[in-house]
Amino acid sequence: MKKVSKIIINPQNGPKYPVIIGKNIIRDSINSWIVDTKSVERTFVVICDSLIENLYGKEVKRFLEKEVRGKVFLFSFDGGEENKTRETKKMLENLMLSSGCGRDTVVLGLGGGISTDLAGFLAATYMRGVDYLSLPTSLLAMVDATVGGKTGVNTQQGKNLIGCFYQPKEVIVDISFLDTLSLREKKNGFAEMVKHGIIADSEYFSFLREHTEELFSGEEETLFHSVERSILIKGAIVEEDTLERGKRKILNFGHTIGHALEKAGHWTIDHGRAVAYGMVVEAWIAEEYGFVDEVFTLELEKILKALGLLKKIDRLDHRELFSSLKMDKKNSNGELIMALPKDFGEMYFGEGSYGKRVKRELVYTSLEKLWKHCLSW
Ligand SMILES: [Zn+2]
Incomplete structure (x- = not known):
């Protein structure tokens, strides 16, 4: 399958952005984004959970290191809804601050809805907002979480009670991620x-x-x-x-x-x-x-x-x-x-x-x- 589909989302509260859908398109899509936006000198931060870190995160980081001249970081957290919290966000923010990530940072949220919601919220508030690219790896995140600009974290009282609307610069939906996704997750x-x-x-x-x-x-x-x-x-x-x-x-x-x-x-x-x-x-x-x-x-x-x-x-x-x-x-x-x-x-x-x-x-x-x-x- 060589098909690639590009859907433009035009939200009322922000600039429009594309959702690219295809198979094995991560490299090409990130690459053209970097070229189109002249982002080769910028700092890139990949946010994912520890499972995705080993499956895909390290690979994305290596690829970015070849493509950009700025610094590339990969920060991970323990997965699960129970870790989609303000504490995890703070931990990641501290890592970014101590690594000297500035206003020109590009945050890449790689993973299921937990990671993309958390990474999106982090990008929305880090230095009053930095560029965010969403790379969903689960079917649920592909068809739901990454379109609509909802970001946030859970609290004791419930899910997603703290968060904001923040639109990504681009969403890259690579369905090859689904090859390794369990049927339970697909459901x-x-x-x-x-x-x-x-x-x-x-x-x-x-x-x-x-x-x-x-x-x-x-x-x-x-x-x-x-x-x-x-x-x-x-x-x-x-x-x-x-x-x-x-x-x-x-x-x-x-x-x-x-x-x-x-x-x-x-x-x-x-x-x-x-x-x-x-x-x-x-x-x-x-x-x-x-x-x-x-x-x-x-x-x-x-x-x-x-x-x-x-x-x-x-x-x-x-x-x-x-x-x-x-x-x-x-x-x-x-x-x-x-x-x-x-x-x-x-x-x-x-x-x-x-x-x-x-x-x-x-x-x-x-x-x-x-x-x-x-x-x-
Ligand atoms: Zn739902």
Whole structure:
């Protein structure tokens, strides 16, 4: 496959930037960025976790050392959500400061969403903001985290509660990284891809439904097309609503319930699985309001099952679930507001908003339905 795709994202709060998608394109893409922006004298800092450091980080550093005349650093941290913190950010900032990294530094975030969120946030605040290049290595980061400019860290109270919007100068999506990615990790991306189909593109949803086996086996053309499609969808939504005031809410489909499950499950449920359960529960809620019919939810269930995202889940404590729902920063005034589906490729819009106020009792009974219904998965 020699195909390379370039998608331009044009956010409302910053200059436009390209997302380059292809296979084995890291070197060429970084190289042309350096040439185009005349950055050969600048300092480069690669940020990744210790696993990615050995897999790809050292290689990227060696490559950069050949290409630029400025200093090149590789700083790593222990991976995992529990380390996506202000403390880790501080540790990396101290390394950069003591290494003499100045305002001309280019930060490269290499890794999954944890690394790119952290590296992006670090780039956003280091000396009031330095250039940032995003190099996602996981399917989830490729189709979700690296488009939209959200950066941040977790705290005791929840995920991504401290952060900011900061747009990268370029995103390089090299799907060859997926060759070494575990199926479990890939599934996290599958869930977001299905979500993109539901919220904005019924044709894409059908494509995914017809290619579940190819997705599972990692077939290149299917992955390329899906990644490209998802980035186009997310890019278009983000362009329309960069600061998450309106339309961007629809990207939250499956995530209101999904995040609560993740938190109440003490982060033992993978993000993709949690979002898959979330999408089913939220589709049931949409059914109750008459937005979608039973066939819709059954189709959704079918594809999520085929992608290995739905299996039996132990009942979680409802008190804990509801306290997490209250903490959802997307809800104002403590009300439960959800983005609900209306059809394949279409989300509910009413009273001037993509968010529907949902009664607590309905959330309660829909969760009860999940504990019972999941026994058949
Ligand atoms: Zn997500």
